[in-house]
Structures are given as C-alpha cells and as structure tokens.
Amino acid sequence: MKKIKIILSCFCLSLILSAAQCSNTEEIVTPNPQTTNTENTNTETMDQPVETPSEIVNKQSDYEIINTYPHDNQAFTQGLIYHNSFLYEGTGLNGESSLRKVNIETGEVLQKYELPEEYFGEGITIFNNKIIQLTWQSKKGFIYDLETFEKLGEFSYNTEGWGITHDTQYLIMSDGSDILYFLDPETFTEVKRIQVNYNNRSIKRINELEYINGEIFANVWLTDKIIKINPETGEVNGFLDLQKLTENEPDLRDNVLNGIAYNPETNHLFITGKLWSNLYEIKLNN
Numbered sequence: 001m002k003k004i005k006i007i008l009s010c011f012c013l014s015l016i017l018s019a020a021q022c023s024n025t026e027e028i029v030t031p032n033p034q035t036t037n038t039e040n041t042n043t044e045t046m047d048q049p050v051e052t053p054s055e056i057v058n059k060q061s062d063y064e065i066i067n068t069y070p071h072d073n074q075a076f077t078q079g080l081i082y083h084n085s086f087l088y089e090g091t092g093l094n095g096e097s098s099l100r101k102v103n104i105e106t107g108e109v110l111q112k113y114e115l116p117e118e119y120f121g122e123g124i125t126i127f128n129n130k131i132i133q134l135t136w137q138s139k140k141g142f143i144y145d146l147e148t149f150e151k152l153g154e155f156s157y158n159t160e161g162w163g164i165t166h167d168t169q170y171l172i173m174s175d176g177s178d179i180l181y182f183l184d185p186e187t188f189t190e191v192k193r194i195q196v197n198y199n200n201r202s203i204k205r206i207n208e209l210e211y212i213n214g215e216i217f218a219n220v221w222l223t224d225k226i227i228k229i230n231p232e233t234g235e236v237n238g239f240l241d242l243q244k245l246t247e248n249e250p251d252l253r254d255n256v257l258n259g260i261a262y263n264p265e266t267n268h269l270f271i272t273g274k275l276w277s278n279l280y281e282i283k284l285n286n
C-alpha cells in the first residue's frame, strides 16, 4: 500500500488517466473496496506513469481550507452528506457498518443505526426526507426515515453498490466501475446510465458521490482526487487535488479519501476519508 501511495503522490491525476488509458487495451481489475490489498489491485497498471494532458491540468480547481474538525477515526467512511446543519455518514465493514448523524464541529455521533453484520454499508443520500444507503456486495439498498433512522424498506440492484447521490429527479449510483446509474427514486429501477470519461477514455473506480450545482463530484478510489463529471455526457470537467489533506492522515492501508458533502447555504464542501481523524470544510475558488 505504501508503494501505491508513493505512486499516487508522484503521479497524482496521471494515475486516474493511466487507468483510463490502460482501459483501452486491458481490463483494469476492480479491487475490493473492503481493503486495499495490493494482491487485489492491478499494480502493474497503476505503476505506469502517463503524462497528464495539459488541458485537464488547466481545469484543476483551487480551494482553501476553511475549518478542520475532528472525525471518528474508527469510521470507515463510505457515504457523507450534509443536511440542515448536520452531517450524515454511512460507514462500512462487516460488523461495523452504520448510519450516523454527526455534529460537524465536535464530530460527536448524535444518532446511530448499526447494520446487521452480514451487510457492508456503502454510500448514502437523502431524497424526499428519506435516507438511502447502499451495501457493497449484497445487491441491496436500505431506506430509512430521516428523523428516526427507522428502516422503511429495501430495494435491490444487480451491481455492487459504492456511492450514491441525486439530482432533482433521479438517484445516481456508482459501482466501482466507470458507469454511473440513474435510478428512479420510487421504483429504484435504472432510467439511464453514463460512462465517466475523459477524452473518450473511461475512468474507473468511481466511488463516493455528491451532486453539486449541475455537476457530479466523485472520489476516484485509491487516489487523492475528486473529479467533476458532466451528468449528461459523463465527461470529466475538472478535478480537485486533495493530496494536501491526505498527508495529514497516518499512512494506513485503507485510509483513503472518500467523503464529499455539500452545504448549499455556504457553498462549502466537507471532505473526509476512511478512518480519517479530520473532517475538512473547504471552499472552492474556481
């Protein structure tokens, strides 16, 4: 893992694009999101540096850190959202998966629902005053009451579940591949899909999501980058390099960047990662 992190540090966005380029000629192994075992990772593909196209470098968003808050470093963050002055967080791992309501300033967990041990929790979103939570490989999602966390129902899907967000009409879901699925929020059936791409090269490992002002922000698993995706075409419009934030976390195997929440009142983002000690409030400058 350290080797991978060094590579990530060196090649930054080019890692994303190396995966994208290689996908033209060989299938990239989609690694297990539970752990970042290198044995499950196609390091041969990831080791290949690729020159970063200048046009996407020019689309890098600048940001500043507004606040740093404590984050539960036992929380294996898989989903993060903001709603009415609170954060809601979904965590993973079998036996440790949960849905949480969190005090932003203190990191205190105010409300918690623990998933049965058989489920590995993944992304969450709020739609029509209900919380929706995916699971990784159970092909099952859960619907909860926003206030009580009472489980209201379930739905199923045919892929893995990684990240979820929504636009005004549809739920938008990732499964670790380069595909984003748009789901009907009532029936949970697929309405359409897009392939995430840059210059016609697919970008895989799309993970935690956040729909922000007409764009889909997405963590790319095992990188320090968040990409901004055109929800109509799947094309990458730009990216955020958050390596500065990851450097503040211990070099553990699994503690990768994975958490984007948007506060529409301040236009700020909240950013964290799996097992991170910090939650960052950041402001985009472009």
Ligand SMILES: [Ca+2]
Pocket: 079, 080, 081, 164, 165, 208, 209, 210, 259, 260, 261
């Ligand atoms: Ca999110």
